[in-house]
Structures are given as C-alpha cells and as structure tokens.
Amino acid sequence: QVRLQESGPGLVKPSGALSLTCVVSGDSITSTRWWSWVRQPPGKGLEWIGQVFHRGDTYYNPSLKSRVTISVDTAKNEFSLRLNSVTAADTAMYYCARTTSSYGGNFDSWGQGTLVTVSS
Amino acid sequence: SYVLTQPPSVSVAPGQTAKISCGGYSIGSKTVQWYQQKPGQAPVLVIYEDRDRPSGIPERISGSNSGNTATLTISSVEAGDEADYYCQVWDSSDSDPHAVFGGGTKLTVL
Numbered sequence: 001q002v003r004l005q006e007s008g009p010g011l012v013k014p015s016g017a018l019s020l021t022c023v024v025s026g027d028s029i030t031s032t033r034w035w036s037w038v039r040q041p042p043g044k045g046l047e048w049i050g051q052v053f054h055r056g057d058t059y060y061n062p063s064l065k066s067r068v069t070i071s072v073d074t075a076k077n078e079f080s081l082r083l084n085s086v087t088a089a090d091t092a093m094y095y096c097a098r099t100t101s102s103y104g105g106n107f108d109s110w111g112q113g114t115l116v117t118v119s120s
Numbered sequence: 121s122y123v124l125t126q127p128p129s130v131s132v133a134p135g136q137t138a139k140i141s142c143g144g145y146s147i148g149s150k151t152v153q154w155y156q157q158k159p160g161q162a163p164v165l166v167i168y169e170d171r172d173r174p175s176g177i178p179e180r181i182s183g184s185n186s187g188n189t190a191t192l193t194i195s196s197v198e199a200g201d202e203a204d205y206y207c208q209v210w211d212s213s214d215s216d217p218h219a220v221f222g223g224g225t226k227l228t229v230l
Contacts, residue, residue, distance in 0.1 A: 036219070038163075038219075045206065045221060045222070045223045045224040046155075046157075046163065046206055046208075046221040046224070047221065048218060048219035048220070048221065050218075051219075059216045059217050059218060060216070060218070061218055061219075062121065062214075062215045062216075062218060063121075095162055095163075100168075102217055103210050103212065103217040104151050104169075104210050105210075106153040106165055106168040106169075106208075107153070107155070107163070107165060107208075107219075108165050108168075108174065110162040110163055110164070111162065112162055113162055
C-alpha cells in the first residue's frame with residue numbers, strides 16, 4: 001500500500017519561495033510511475049502543478065511553469081516542489097500524488113495534503 | 121488551453137441516479153478520469169480511462185465518454201456519495217503534456 005506524506009512550512013511570506021517535500025513509502029520512486037503536485041485554494045477546485053520522473057524529467061502546468069521546479073531525491077525516496085515569487089493567490093492545500101504515466105494516466109494515490117498560507 | 125466544464129451542483133434523492141457531466145472539445149478523443157473528494161479529505165480516484173473502476177469502488181459508479189461530453193453516473197445514490205466530483209484529462213495541444221481538471225461538481229443527496 002503506497003503512502004505519500006507532504007511536509008513543509010505552513011506560512012510563507014509574499015514574494016518568497018514555497019518549498020514542500022513528499023516522502024513516498026510502500027513504492028519505489030524509481031518505479032515506472034510519475035510523481036505529481038496538485039493544489040486546491042480554499043473553497044475552490046483542483047489545479048495540477050506538475051510532475052517528475054525519477055530520472056529528473058519534468059512537465060509543468062503552463063500557467064505556473066516560470067515559477068515552478070519539481071525535483072526528485074531517489075536516495076530518500078522523496079520528491080519536492082519549489083514555487084517562487086508567491087502571492088496570496090498561491091494560498092492553497094498542496095497535495096502530492098502518484099501518477100500512473102506521463103500522459104493519459106491517473107492520480108491513483110494521494111497524500112493527505114498540507115495547507116500553505118501566503119501572508120506577511 | 122483545454123477547458124473542462126462541469127455543472128457546479130447536482131442534487132438527487134437517495135436511491136435515485138445522479139449524472140454529472142464534464143464537457144470539453146472532442147473530449148471523446150481523450151481518456152477521462154473522475155475523482156471524489158469529501159470535505160477535509162484528499163481526492164480519491166473513482167473512474168479511470170473513461171469507465172474503469174479501481175479496486176474497492178462499487179459497480180454503481182460508472183463512467184462514459186463520447187463526443188464533447190463525459191459523464192459520471194452514480195446509481196442508487198447513498199448519503200455517503202455526497203461529495204465534490206472532478207473530471208480530469210491530459211492535454212498536449214499547445215505545450216508539454218499537462219493535466220487539466222474540471223471545476224468540480226458538488227453532489228448533494230437530498
């Protein structure tokens with residue numbers, strides 16, 4: 001049974017950088033899966049941020065691409081998200097999820113999510 | 121960019137059938153996933169590749185996809201089905217592959 005657990009600061013200052021980590025257990029991050037970040041502003045819908053493969057290949061949401069970096073640490077079986085130049089609009093619940101393939105796949109396992117608030 | 125359109129809300133009485141639509145240009149040419157999200161919880165995959173159910177998802181939850189509309193159907197609705205439902209596809213028409221979610225539909229069991 002795969003398990004994903006997000007961690008990171010719950011409060012980030014405007015114009016700063018948001019950094020989160022997702023630890024994966026019950027599956028190897030070097031498997032054939034991809035690993036994604038999805039966010040959900042309070043009271044709103046889901047937004048895909050991007051995904052990474054264990055070799056370092058990445059795909060990003062075009063609307064966030066200029067500010068996002070997703071990386072992987074195979075030794076720790078975890079992957080990370082960095083979002084630069086944050087504003088209040090980046091306040092959201094951030095989920096990590098396992099993705100069955102780079103295109104056409106599904107998000108079959110999710111972390112519980114971590115709330116990040118952007119505020120001074 | 122590719123847009124998925126869902127009705128904001130659907131209401132149905134217990135025991136009846138709920139249908140939640142997801143509209144998109146030629147969505148029938150894409151594979152559609154559906155996720156259920158209950159308050160305070162992470163989303164759960166309930167349908168993948170248009171109509172397949174993950175292990176543990178009851179048969180009364182089904183999906184279809186044709187033309188410009190995909191549909192999630194929940195038969196014999198129960199109080200426990202009350203949740204937000206999101207459709208999702210992948211698009212690469214104007215950039216690298218990226219996932220797109222619909223705006224979500226709140227299912228209310230009357």
